[in-house]
Structures are given as C-alpha cells and as structure tokens.
Amino acid sequence: xxxxxxxxxxxxxxxxxxxxxxxxxxxxxxxxxxxxxxxxxxxxxxxxxxxxxxxxxxxxxxxxxxxxxxxxxxxxxxxxx
Amino acid sequence: xxxxxxxxxxxxxxxxxxxxxxxxxxxxxxxxxxxxxxxxxxxxxxxxxxxxxxxxxxxxxxxxxxxxxxxxxxxxxxxxxxxxxxxxxxxxxxxxxxxxxxxxxxxxxxxxxxxxxxxxxxxxxxxxxxxxxxxxxxxxxxxxxxxxxxxxxxxxxxxxxxxxxxxxxxxxxxxxxxxxxxxxxxxxxxxxxxxxxxxxxxxxxxxxxxxxxxxxxxxxxxxxxxxxxxxxxxxxxxxxxxxxxxxxxxxxxxxxxxxxxxxxxxxxxxxxx
Numbered sequence: 001x002x003x004x005x006x007x008x009x010x011x012x013x014x015x016x017x018x019x020x021x022x023x024x025x026x027x028x029x030x031x032x033x034x035x036x037x038x039x040x041x042x043x044x045x046x047x048x049x050x051x052x053x054x055x056x057x058x059x060x061x062x063x064x065x066x067x068x069x070x071x072x073x074x075x076x077x078x079x080x081x
Numbered sequence: 082x083x084x085x086x087x088x089x090x091x092x093x094x095x096x097x098x099x100x101x102x103x104x105x106x107x108x109x110x111x112x113x114x115x116x117x118x119x120x121x122x123x124x125x126x127x128x129x130x131x132x133x134x135x136x137x138x139x140x141x142x143x144x145x146x147x148x149x150x151x152x153x154x155x156x157x158x159x160x161x162x163x164x165x166x167x168x169x170x171x172x173x174x175x176x177x178x179x180x181x182x183x184x185x186x187x188x189x190x191x192x193x194x195x196x197x198x199x200x201x202x203x204x205x206x207x208x209x210x211x212x213x214x215x216x217x218x219x220x221x222x223x224x225x226x227x228x229x230x231x232x233x234x235x236x237x238x239x240x241x242x243x244x245x246x247x248x249x250x251x252x253x254x255x256x257x258x259x260x261x262x263x264x265x266x267x268x269x270x271x272x273x274x275x276x277x278x279x280x281x282x283x284x285x286x287x288x289x290x291x292x293x294x295x296x297x298x299x300x301x302x303x304x305x306x307x308x309x310x311x312x313x314x315x316x317x318x319x320x321x322x323x324x325x326x327x328x329x330x331x332x333x334x335x336x337x338x339x340x341x342x343x344x345x346x347x348x349x350x351x352x353x354x
Binding site for chain 1: 122228230231232233234235236238239242246247263298305306330331334335336337339
C-alpha cells in the first residue's frame with residue numbers, strides 16, 4: 001500500500017496533474033492514457049524512483065509494459081526494493 | 082524596486098555569434114551576475130525560472146547577463162556542431178565582456194550542467210569571482226549523459242519499440258556518429274567531453290564563497306548522499322560551500338511549467354547585500 005502511495009505522489013509531482021493524482025488507482029492507465037505521459041515523463045519518473053529508493057534502474061529492465069498502468073509500475077518498484 | 086531594461090545583443094564568439102540578454106538596472110548597487118544555463122531540454126524548461134531570477138536580481142540593483150551557448154537557443158550554429166571545447170573557449174569572451182562593462186568582481190549563478198562549465202573557467206578569472214550559487218548542480222557529466230540517452234530509450238519504448246538499448250547508443254557515439262535525442266543531434270565529441278567532466282575537477286579558488294541550493298521533495302529527504310560526498314570532498318580541498326535546501330518540484334524536468342518562488346527568494350538573499 002505504501003509503495004502505491006509513494007508512486008502516485010511521484011507521478012503527481014512529475015506530471016503536475018494536481019488533484020487528479022488522488023483519483024489514480026492501480027488500474028489507471030499511464031502510457032497512451034495520460035496525455036502528459038511522454039518520454040520526458042518516463043525519464044523523470046525513473047529518476048525520481050531511483051533517487052527516492054536509492055536504487056539504480058538498468059534501462060534494459062524496463063519496457064512499455066512497465067509503464068502501462070500505475071499497478072504495473074508499482075509491481076516493478078516492489079520487485080526492485 | 083529599481084527599474085531595469087532587457088538589452089538583447091550578439092557577442093562575437095569563437096565559432097559564431099552568441100545571443101546575450103543583459104538585464105541592466107537603472108542604478109547598480111550589487112555585483113553583476115553571470116548565469117550558466119543547463120543542458121538541452123533542461124535549458125528550455127528552466128529558461129522561465131532563470132529569466133525571472135534575472136529580472137528579480139536586476140530589480141534589486143544587480144546587472145545580470147544570460148547567454149545561449151554556441152549551437153543552442155538564439156546563438157549561431159547548430160546543436161550538432163556544439164562541443165564542450167567551444168563552450169569553454171566562448172566563456173572567456175563572455176566573462177571579458179562582463180568585466181569590461183562592470184569593473185568590479187562578479188557573482189555566478191550556475192544551474193545543473195552550468196555548474197560543470199564553471200570547472201573550466203580560466204584561472205586568470207578566478208580572482209574576479211565573488212560568490213558562486215549552484216542550483217542543483219550536476220556532479221557528474223557521465224550521469225547527465227546517461228539521463229539524456231534514457232530520453233531516447235524512453236521515446237523508442239513509447240513509439241515503435243525497436244528494442245534499442247543503451248549499448249546501441251554508446252556504440253553509435255563511439256563510432257563517431259551523431260545521435261538524435263529528443264530533437265537534439267548530439268555531437269559524439271560533446272558527449273565524450275561532457276562524460277569526462279566532474280564537478281570535483283573544479284579548483285577551490287572558484288568556490289571561496291559558494292552556495293549549493295538543492296531542491297528536495299520533503300523535509301525528511303536531505304541532500305542526496307551522492308551530492309553530499311562531492312560537497313565534503315570539495316570542502317576538504319579548500320572550497321567553502323554552504324548547503325541550502327528548497328522544497329519544490331524539479332522545474333527543469335517536470336512536464337508542465339512550474340515556478341518555485343522559494344528558489345528566487347533564497348537566491349536574491351544570497352546574491353544581494
């Protein structure tokens with residue numbers, strides 16, 4: 001549960017979507033659904049995750065599926081920490 | 082509040098004209114400030130914050146000079162032709178101009194990659210440097226480049242997903258080919274030179290009175306350990322660095338434009354008397 005909230009907060013911060021952050025659930029789509037979710041956003045989210053958890057993400061271990069939904073991103077983070 | 086004018090002009094650089102904006106206050110009561118901008122997309126995203134900062138300093142009586150590196154912004158040349166060596170040699174021309182117009186010492190405000198460029202200020206200018214303020218300085222050019230390459234990997238992933246890897250990009254650069262990233266054609270020489278630059282290479286005579294402003298998400302998260310290590314090591318070498326933290330969004334990387342007024346407040350305090 002904690003990871004979900006942390007990931008949501010990072011997404012809200014990077015995408016600057018304000019109150020829409022609160023409406024995000026694990027099922028919320030990211031790529032192709034949130035218009036702000038472009039390549040710059042992907043990089044910023046990855047960097048934010050690295051800095052927040054003090055981990056290094058290898059670029060080859062993420063794919064479009066990782067960023068498909070909030071839930072898929074949360075599972076990825078959980079697998080890393 | 083002091084009135085000021087924005088004076089755009091071109092300065093003849095080593096490889097082409099450099100676009101400069103001089104914020105000229107009607108009464109000068111502070112040291113002039115030279116702004117060192119960030120890299121590529123970060124530069125675009127932070128232009129607004131830097132320009133607001135320049136305006137606020139000018140209103141307090143500090144002349145401010147902002148300029149575009151060769152091959153960026155409104156300066157001459159293509160980004161594809163830009164190299165670190167050109168940017169470094171243009172720097173002396175810019176500083177000379179500033180010293181000719183203002184006979185005093187000057188302050189520096191350097192953001193992100195701009196901080197790396199301060200490592201290459203010619204030693205003959207060190208005695209003219211008063212204060213240095215860093216905004217979230219990049220400590221390793223290699224890390225900055227990795228983040229930049231990642232932009233290409235991400236856009237590939239979101240688009241055609243050709244399975245491009247970091248290794249492919251590095252190989253292409255090693256073969257002396259330009260790589261197209263987020264609309265920027267990256268010169269392999271620039272990538273190489275930037276990757277070899279570290280903030281720790283700076284001479285302590287530049288950082289006699291320096292301020293490291295780090296933007297953080299929350300109170301509980303202080304300066305990242307990686308930055309702290311660099312600060313400690315620079316201080317051991319004789320630099321005098323004070324760390325300041327500001328809570329806010331990383332305006333150079335977020336999707337929408339955001340303002341961080343606290344960043345201005347602290348910078349105004351540091352760069353005026």
